[in-house]
Amino acid sequence: MLVINRTVLEAVIAQAREELPYEACGYLAEKNGLVEAAISLTNIDKAADHFSLDPAEQFAAIKAMRGQGQHLRAVYHSHPETPARPSLEDIRLAYDPEISYVIISLADPERFEVKSFRISQGQVSSEEIQLVDEPSLG
Numbered sequence: 001m002l003v004i005n006r007t008v009l010e011a012v013i014a015q016a017r018e019e020l021p022y023e024a025c026g027y028l029a030e031k032n033g034l035v036e037a038a039i040s041l042t043n044i045d046k047a048a049d050h051f052s053l054d055p056a057e058q059f060a061a062i063k064a065m066r067g068q069g070q071h072l073r074a075v076y077h078s079h080p081e082t083p084a085r086p087s088l089e090d091i092r093l094a095y096d097p098e099i100s101y102v103i104i105s106l107a108d109p110e111r112f113e114v115k116s117f118r119i120s121q122g123q124v125s126s127e128e129i130q131l132v133d134e135p136s137l138g
Contacts, residue, residue, distance in 0.1 A: 001127065001128045001129075001130055002035065002073070002074065002100050002102070002116045002127055002128070002129045002130070003033055003034050003035065003130045003132060004028065004034070004035035004129060004130070004131060004132070005034060005035060005036050005131075005132060005133075006131045006132065006133050008028070008035055008036065008037060008038045009114065009131060011038050012024075012026070012028075012038045012076055012102075012104060012114075013104060013112050013114070015038075015040050015078075016078035016080075016104045016106055016112070017106065019043070019078070020080055020106065021048050021080055022043055022046050022047060022048055022051075022080070023043050023047060023048060023049070023050065023051040023077050023078050023079065023080060024040070024043065024051075024077065024078040024104075025040075025041050025042075025043050025051040025053060025075070025076065025077040025078070026038055026039050026040040026041045026061075026075075026076055026077075027039045027041065027058075027061050027062075027065070027072055027074070027075060027076070028072075028073050028074040028075075028076055028100075028102065029065045029068070029070035029071070029072065029073065030070060030071055030072075030073030030074075031068070031069055031070045031071075034132065035073050035074065036070070037065075037068070037070065038076070039061045039064065039065070041053050041054065041057050041058065041061065042054050042057055043077075048080050048081065049081075049082075049087075050087075050089055051077050072099055073099060073100060074099055074100035074101065074102050074116065075099060075100075075101055075102070076101075076102035076103070076104065077090075077102075077103060077104070078103070078104040078105070078106060079103055079104070079105045079106070079107065080106050080107070081106075081107050082105065082107055083105050083107060083113065084103040084104060084105035084113040084114060084115040085103065085115065085117075086101060086103065086117055086119065086124055090103070090119075091119055091122055091124060092122075094119035094120075097118065097119065097120035097121070100116045100117065100118060100127055101116070101117045101118070101119055102114065102115070102116045102117075102129075103115055103116075103117070114129065115129070116128070116129050
């Protein structure tokens, strides 16, 4: 189960909307079993159907997490025009079975959809998301 601070998820959804028509992406940082921070990263591809992360930003994000006593819990990205499910490319590029992969769909302009997945050796399983109202670090 992915336990996430409600304000963190709200920030991720806001980022996804701001970066339309492109996919937004970033990391979710966890401490003591709670995702307490989102770190937005640049989609260097500037594409609506895939994303690539800047290696320098990735390194800086991991270093910042460690400095806060956090660890990488999930990679998130948005799907501007498709459902919240992993694409074949998402599955192929999911290298770490220990983290979650969160997808935010903005395909329906009236509402968003957020789902979390675990991906291991090409096998996808859904993961429950639990929202909590705890203080957030951003």
